Amino acid sequence: MIYGRDGENVIVVGSNGGKPEHPLWYLNLVASPEAHVQIGEEHLDVRARTANAEEKPELWKLMTGIFPQYKSYQKKTTRELPVVILEPVTP
Numbered sequence: 267m268i269y270g271r272d273g274e275n276v277i278v279v280g281s282n283g284g285k286p287e288h289p290l291w292y293l294n295l296v297a298s299p300e301a302h303v304q305i306g307e308e309h310l311d312v313r314a315r316t317a318n319a320e321e322k323p324e325l326w327k328l329m330t331g332i333f334p335q336y337k338s339y340q341k342k343t344t345r346e347l348p349v350v351i352l353e354p355v356t357p
Contacts, residue, residue: 276352284342312352
């Protein structure tokens with residue numbers, strides 16, 4: 267999965283390749299935001315939330331810089347691609 271970093275937070279995009287529906291992993295995180303992620307050897311307990319209108323532009327720029335294809339995915343669909351912030355929590 268493509269990710270970025272914003273400080274300690276891990277950032278991901280619910281693109282689903284530009285399909286009309288959100289990816290299932292995003293819907294699962296909306297329903298139950300606590301998760302565990304592994305990036306290489308790093309393990310993190312996180313709480314997921316969708317970036318708000320103030321946060322999204324900067325994070326969208328970050329993520330499209332990492333993976334420019336997100337821009338074309340957004341053009342393929344009428345839904346707004348969610349940018350998800352995975353905030354580390356202490357267990």
